[in-house]
Amino acid sequence: METVKLIQNNKVIKNAIIVFLGTILLTISAKVKIPFYPVPMTMQTFVVIFLGMCFGYKLGLATVVLYLIEGIVGIPVFSNSPEKGVGMIYFTGPTMGYLLGFIIAVYVAGKFNFNKNYLLNFIKIFFSVLPIYVLGLIWLGILIGWDKPIFDLGAKPFLLAELFKIFLLVIISTKIDFFKKFT
Numbered sequence: 001m002e003t004v005k006l007i008q009n010n011k012v013i014k015n016a017i018i019v020f021l022g023t024i025l026l027t028i029s030a031k032v033k034i035p036f037y038p039v040p041m042t043m044q045t046f047v048v049i050f051l052g053m054c055f056g057y058k059l060g061l062a063t064v065v066l067y068l069i070e071g072i073v074g075i076p077v078f079s080n081s082p083e084k085g086v087g088m089i090y091f092t093g094p095t096m097g098y099l100l101g102f103i104i105a106v107y108v109a110g111k112f113n114f115n116k117n118y119l120l121n122f123i124k125i126f127f128s129v130l131p132i133y134v135l136g137l138i139w140l141g142i143l144i145g146w147d148k149p150i151f152d153l154g155a156k157p158f159l160l161a162e163l164f165k166i167f168l169l170v171i172i173s174t175k176i177d178f179f180k181k182f183t
Helices: 002-009 011-031 044-072 087-091 096-111 118-144 150-154 156-173 176-180
Strands: none
Touching (some): 118 156
């Protein structure tokens, strides 16, 4: 009982627990693949935006940065790790731009105020997701060459799933106050 009171009264401990649990949620979202067309879908971008919406930009950033550090030091938190490598080898591969885009995406989502307006929330979420794909495509172009069909390889197969996740986030965004009370 005394431990529960200590955690409730100590904001640093509470925030550390929230950030740690957020990294676990991100890891799970990266590992679970949902059958979808034309490629299987993970819920990673959904969770990144959700964390920003719920935690705000400070705790959201702390969560995503800790998650990236976990992956960089070799903990197999990323999608397709350890199968396709761990640590810096995996991080500097084709997905590095997308992973770095998580930092900007969670920040942007954390700065927006969400309300009951579905259209405005859709626009805010769309602009929160955008840095993930922009940085992802830029890094992919640098890595494999701009003469390749970068958009067709790095964005097009994921757009339908991304739109689905954005619509889910829009529905949740009108109830975001419920989730914020835990932070």
